[in-house]
Amino acid sequence: MPRALVFPVAGTAAAVPLAAAREVVVDPVATPLPTAPPSVLGLFDLRGESVPLFDGAPLLRLPGRSGRGYAVVVACAAGIAGLATEGPVDLVPLTGGDTPAVLEVEVLLG
Amino acid sequence: MTVTGRDERFRRLYAEEAVHRLSRLSSGALELESARGGGPVDAELVDAMFRDAHSLKGGAAVVGLDEASRVAHALEDVLEALRSGIKAPTAGLVDALLEAVDAFPALLDGADGAGIVARLVAALDEPQERVVALPEVWRGSAVPAVPRRDPEPDIVRVPRRRLDALSRLAEASAAAQQRLARALADRADVDAGQIGEFRQLAQLLGELQEQAVRTRMVPVASVLEPVRRTVRDLARAVGKHARWELRGGETELDRGVLEQLADPLLHLVRNAVDHGLEHPDERRGAGKPPVGTVELTARQRGPEVVLALRHDGRGIDIERVLVEAGARGLDTAGLSPADAVSLVFTSGLSTAAAVTALSGRGVGLDVVSAVLRRVRGRVEVRSRRGEGTEFRLVVPLTLAVLPCLLAEAAGQRVAVPLQAVVTALPPASSPYGWDTVRVDGRMLPRCALAAALGLDPAPTPAAGGGAAALVLSDGARRHAFTVDRLAGTRDVVVRGLSPLLPRLPAVAGASVEPDGSILVVLDPGGLVDRAERLPGLADHTQSRQRPSNRTS
Numbered sequence: 001m002p003r004a005l006v007f008p009v010a011g012t013a014a015a016v017p018l019a020a021a022r023e024v025v026v027d028p029v030a031t032p033l034p035t036a037p038p039s040v041l042g043l044f045d046l047r048g049e050s051v052p053l054f055d056g057a058p059l060l061r062l063p064g065r066s067g068r069g070y071a072v073v074v075a076c077a078a079g080i081a082g083l084a085t086e087g088p089v090d091l092v093p094l095t096g097g098d099t100p101a102v103l104e105v106e107v108l109l110g
Numbered sequence: 111m112t113v114t115g116r117d118e119r120f121r122r123l124y125a126e127e128a129v130h131r132l133s134r135l136s137s138g139a140l141e142l143e144s145a146r147g148g149g150p151v152d153a154e155l156v157d158a159m160f161r162d163a164h165s166l167k168g169g170a171a172v173v174g175l176d177e178a179s180r181v182a183h184a185l186e187d188v189l190e191a192l193r194s195g196i197k198a199p200t201a202g203l204v205d206a207l208l209e210a211v212d213a214f215p216a217l218l219d220g221a222d223g224a225g226i227v228a229r230l231v232a233a234l235d236e237p238q239e240r241v242v243a244l245p246e247v248w249r250g251s252a253v254p255a256v257p258r259r260d261p262e263p264d265i266v267r268v269p270r271r272r273l274d275a276l277s278r279l280a281e282a283s284a285a286a287q288q289r290l291a292r293a294l295a296d297r298a299d300v301d302a303g304q305i306g307e308f309r310q311l312a313q314l315l316g317e318l319q320e321q322a323v324r325t326r327m328v329p330v331a332s333v334l335e336p337v338r339r340t341v342r343d344l345a346r347a348v349g350k351h352a353r354w355e356l357r358g359g360e361t362e363l364d365r366g367v368l369e370q371l372a373d374p375l376l377h378l379v380r381n382a383v384d385h386g387l388e389h390p391d392e393r394r395g396a397g398k399p400p401v402g403t404v405e406l407t408a409r410q411r412g413p414e415v416v417l418a419l420r421h422d423g424r425g426i427d428i429e430r431v432l433v434e435a436g437a438r439g440l441d442t443a444g445l446s447p448a449d450a451v452s453l454v455f456t457s458g459l460s461t462a463a464a465v466t467a468l469s470g471r472g473v474g475l476d477v478v479s480a481v482l483r484r485v486r487g488r489v490e491v492r493s494r495r496g497e498g499t500e501f502r503l504v505v506p507l508t509l510a511v512l513p514c515l516l517a518e519a520a521g522q523r524v525a526v527p528l529q530a531v532v533t534a535l536p537p538a539s540s541p542y543g544w545d546t547v548r549v550d551g552r553m554l555p556r557c558a559l560a561a562a563l564g565l566d567p568a569p570t571p572a573a574g575g576g577a578a579a580l581v582l583s584d585g586a587r588r589h590a591f592t593v594d595r596l597a598g599t600r601d602v603v604v605r606g607l608s609p610l611l612p613r614l615p616a617v618a619g620a621s622v623e624p625d626g627s628i629l630v631v632l633d634p635g636g637l638v639d640r641a642e643r644l645p646g647l648a649d650h651t652q653s654r655q656r657p658s659n660r661t662s
Contacts, residue, residue, distance in 0.1 A: 034617060045628060048286065
């Protein structure tokens with residue numbers, strides 16, 4: 001059965017398919033990027049690679065901002081990125097019923 | 111015929127191989143032509159070309175590309191005629207060879223080769239005035255079994271993404287080693303620098319990093335074949351005689367930089383042949399040899415590579431440049447000759463007597479300048495009336511390592527490419543009421559770097575306070591920025607930003623520091639753009655700035 005990582009984005013539950021997730025980073029330290037839009041929180045170091053950290057709230061047009069306790073690192077064709085969340089991050093089976101809408105990473109970050 | 115996935119894979123491999131063989135055939139054809147009328151035809155060169163045509167034919171037959179095989183066979187026939195001395199490499203024959211080489215890639219996509227074969231056969235049938243006697247040893251020999259000259263010894267082709275991954279891992283390893291040193295000091299009170307094995311590891315990782323950067327370096331000559339070809343084809347098209355010369359083609363340059371220079375070089379060469387070189391009669395009348403020379407000299411100068419493209423044509427008419435510039439509202443009063451000739455990089459300005467399909471619309475030299483700025487280089491021009499013109503493209507050896515000045519603004523540390531820093535001044539207030547500084551006798555606008563970067567929560571262009579005012583140049587413009595602190599200079603390993611990010615005009619890239627923090631590297635051109643759009647400064651920056659003779 002396919003599984004997903006479920007986490008809050010500005011208080012609203014969101015999910016990404018486990019297949020698109022790489023890892024979860026605790027307390028990512030993001031350096032702000034001058035002139036970036038509000039959805040870009042900055043860059044953080046992931047084993048020597050600078051990875052963009054996104055706030056999913058503006059991307060999903062949700063009110064408020066995401067917390068920054070964790071970064072769910074996701075991969076798509078153009079590279080990897082972190083999605084900021086206040087946590088917790090849970091691994092759940094995709095059963096339909098109670099699962100929140102699963103985000104298409106390519107569409108979200110594309 | 112059904113093409114299976116396996117066949118498709120083999121065809122892809124064949125196509126990759128064909129690119130290199132065709133490039134060698136093209137280069138060889140031009141070599142043959144340049145030797146024509148001069149010294150003896152290079153026997154080894156024709157041998158090598160024959161082997162390439164032979165391999166193209168065999169490979170095409172194996173992967174079922176019949177048209178490609180047929181054309182390669184016709185190429186073999188032409189080269190065999192050259193080998194045996196029956197034919198000489200006349201311009202017509204070389205034309206036919208080059209046309210076949212140019213058309214070959216389309217054959218891999220199923221195009222019909224009958225026309226190309228007919229052209230090659232016709233070229234063979236053309237009567238020739240002169241037949242070059244080739245060495246006896248060639249006559250009647252089969253395909254040379256033992257290559258006498260391997261054009262690419264010990265070369266392995268590696269996808270660029272693998273080289274990039276290698277570079278990134280080498281950097282990450284060196285950074286991890288530095289983090290380990292900090293961790294040992296913080297947690298175990300151990301000075302890693304006192305441990306011999308640790309020092310050796312640091313040295314090895316440093317060498318690994320350097321070698322990884324070197325994998326991105328390629329000889330300048332590797333991208334110049336189209337340039338050479340342009341000189342030849344364009345000269346023939348406009349009825350001029352031009353000789354191409356390359357010096358220092360083995361000089362190595364970052365592949366990313368070099369690829370971006372290909373178009374500017376093509377543009378400059380088109381201009382040189384179309385507008386620079388005179389027709390043979392005019393040259394004779396001026397006491398010059400009828401054949402003009404277009405020469406590219408490449409050489410490394412410290413951390414930069416200089417590509418000097420010069421021709422011995424008529425030179426730039428500076429008076430005409432000044433008239434054109436004046437007509438476009440540019441302030442040209444008091445410009446030195448060096449500054450005046452640099453006006454050719456101004457958008458829309460052309461001094462060509464006639465607009466042709468190839469050049470003369472005033473589009474191009476400003477683009478050349480823009481490309482050079484993008485690769486953190488600059489272009490300079492020198493010209494003498496009646497003697498010729500030289501464009502010097504000065505570029506960094508590699509984009510990976512960039513000497514930078516580190517500064518702080520609104521609590522954030524940023525790096526500014528040192529090349530763009532004109533000077534740093536004390537942050538004295540302006541006596542003129544404007545937020546300005548005086549540099550080299552010119553008043554320049556000034557604002558807070560934090561405001562230009564949008565880091566200031568209440569952005570204003572006011573530049574008061576700060577520790578210093580940095581004067582930056584993007585080549586055409588200069589602007590001063592006050593910063594909170596200057597933190598020295600050093601080399602920064604710059605990486606482009608993730609393609610997932612939107613384009614950020616004031617940011618050139620980023621670097622992961624040994625302590626895991628991120629250092630943002632600014633783009634001076636984008637920064638000046640943003641500064642000029644700040645409320646309150648826009649009017650002030652309308653005052654025209656004179657061009658500099660350096661368009662960096």
